[in-house]
Amino acid sequence: MFKCYKTILFSFLTCTHLSAAILVVNSVDQKENELQVLDNAKASYVSTTDLSKVLTSRLPYMNKERMKMVLYFSDTRIKISSNSSYVLVDEVVYHMPVPAKDNGVDIFLPTVPIFNILKQTVLPGITYDAIKQRLDIDVVEFNITNLGIEQKANGTILSIYTRERFYDGHISSFEHDNGWFYLTVQDGIVDTTRINKAETRGVIAKVTANQFAESAQISFRLRSEIIGHEVFQSPDPNAIVVTLRTPFDKSAERIRALRDRWQLDTVVLDAGHGGKDGGTVGKSGAKEKNIVLDITKRLGLLLEKKTNINVVYTREEDVFIPLWKRTQKANESNGKIFVSIHANSNPNRTARGFETYLLNQGKSDDAIELASRENAVIKLEEHSGNKYKDLTGENLIMATMAQSMFMKESEELAALIQSELGNRLDSRNRGVKQAGFVVLIGASMPNVLIETGFLSNPSDEKRLKQAAYRQQIAEGIFSAIVKFRSVREELLAEG
Ligand SMILES: [Zn+2]
Structure with missing residues (x-):
């Protein structure tokens, strides 16, 4: 591997003065060079300036005040200091049995140790013969x-x-x-x-x-x-x-599973009502089922265009979908959040604005009234049999308890939705509320129900009939989902 060339023997027997030289022979082109040497009785020292000149193409860095030097061998830096027996090769410390010296203009390194360090690190092809004071350089590639x-x-x-x-x-x-x-x-x-x-x-x-x-x-x-x-x-x-x-590594596996569960990669969008279930109807004829489907599609398009989140729709057309099928689809698609979109109605026609609901036992009369109206669709579901059993009283409490594990996240999402809609909509921010919505029961993920406005209120109805206003609603919900995702990702990165 290391070729050995027999060339003229340089004799240093006549060297009585302090300065001598090492012959450097490059076996590739047979070029010869010399390295200046400082000799004393104990050891031989080689000039760092000469080493740099002969062995590398890049100029060294020299700090003459502190007598420190840096040699560059392609992308490796070798740092040396006078009076130090340490050499740093890319921050790895090599030790020489005697320290480096200087003569005020150049640093001299103990010859055999520095050649050993160079051979081990950046110049595998060098062979030094101390008796002949000869350094052979062969181009040896690392294997x-x-x-x-x-x-x-x-x-x-x-x-x-x-x-x-x-x-x-x-x-x-x-x-x-x-x-x-x-x-x-x-x-x-x-x-x-x-x-x-x-x-x-x-x-x-x-x-x-x-x-x-x-x-x-x-x-x-x-x-x-x-x-x-x-x-x-x-x-x-x-x-x-x-x-x-x-x-x-069970913990690595567990972390991966947790990460998968948390990764907000799929969003389930639920446009309320549909088909024979028209939802509420405004005075001028605007139907909830059509308005919310349009908002849902606008929101889905934003998510599909601007994020890599997978969007699952419970309905994309004017069709009737039972409530239980909506949550079943959400769970089967491994959705990470469930967003149900609706429009509101109130006998009091001055009631207006947008609000976001979490599943819970409704506390206020309004919430109970709203829940019973949104839940009334069950009566329209044919053969629903005992799918919902008796979702009143204790059964509802049980269902809401199962939801409580997602409650904190549902609350966070609801709060973000209200604030993002509040930034955009010219209507009243009615805040986050709680009610016993059947559509939210059984969704094994954070879930919210948004009442985007009151079709019973003339000015809300007028706005909801405008495409630009529905786009603003979609953009507000979109922005809230993106923010909710980045908060989760920060938590994941910390964990
Ligand atoms: Zn509705």
Whole structure:
């Protein structure tokens, strides 16, 4: 691998003065250079300025006041300081047995140690002969180039990328009881600076790569014990793949399940009424079922166009859909929120504005009246049999209790809807209320029912008949859903 050229022997026997030189021979083009050396009785020191000139193409950075230097070898930085025995290679510390020196204009490094460090890190192709004071440079490519670490539920996979397939018998691995896992590759020439920079994850806490004379070693410090490992080579791309098996990570699985449950990826939009159930009707003939379907479609379009949220509609046409089918569809589609859209009515024609309801036992007379009207549709459902059983009294309490796990989120969503509609609509914000809506019972997700306005009120009815006003309603609800999602995502990111 390392070619050895026999060229003219430089004799330094005549060197009685302090300055001498190391012959540098590049085996590719046979070019020769010299590195200035400071010799004393104990050790030989090589000029850093010369090292940089001969071995790299980039100029070094020098701080003469503090006698510090940075050498650049492609994207690796090597930092040295006079009077220090430490060399930093991309923040990895290498130690030399004696410190660096300077003569006021240049830093000198102990010759053998610095060549060893360079060979281990950025210049695998150098060979130094201390007796002949000769440095051979051969272009040697790293054959172990990079490391990837992947975390799985039941272990960690290491992919050690290589430029060639190694003889299987040249790869050895073992888990030491000191908590490290070692991989040694005979004839491996490892890009240590690159691999030492690999991002750690999974069971791997730390990675250290070392280049030895005839092998490369990568050491992995483990966060926890492993129950077994396998090593194999895979082609395309060439890699040594190591699987480190750990006990099945239930917590990772649980977090994923929780994340899936929380991810606001599907919204169920429920346009109230439809078909033979027209809902309420305004004085000038506006029908609730048509107005709310139009708002629902506008809202769905915004969600489909501007987000990657999947939209599920309980109805897209003027058709009759029983209440139980609406929530069933919501649950089956794995919806994350359920939004039912309606228009209101009141014997008192001055009542106007928009309000958002949560499922609960209605406390006020108005709420009871509204719930019984919105629930009246059940009578129109043929063969509904005992699907709703007796949704009064205790049964309603039970149903609302089941809802309570989504209550906090339903409340948050309702509050956002009211505030976003309030920012846009020229009508009264009547706030968040509670009532016993059957359509919300059984939806296993946060759910709300929006009464967008009163068709019994002439000015609300006039507005609801305008497409621009219905678009504003859709935009308000859209904005609330997007905000609700980002709050959830922040919570997920923290968790
Ligand atoms: Zn309605």
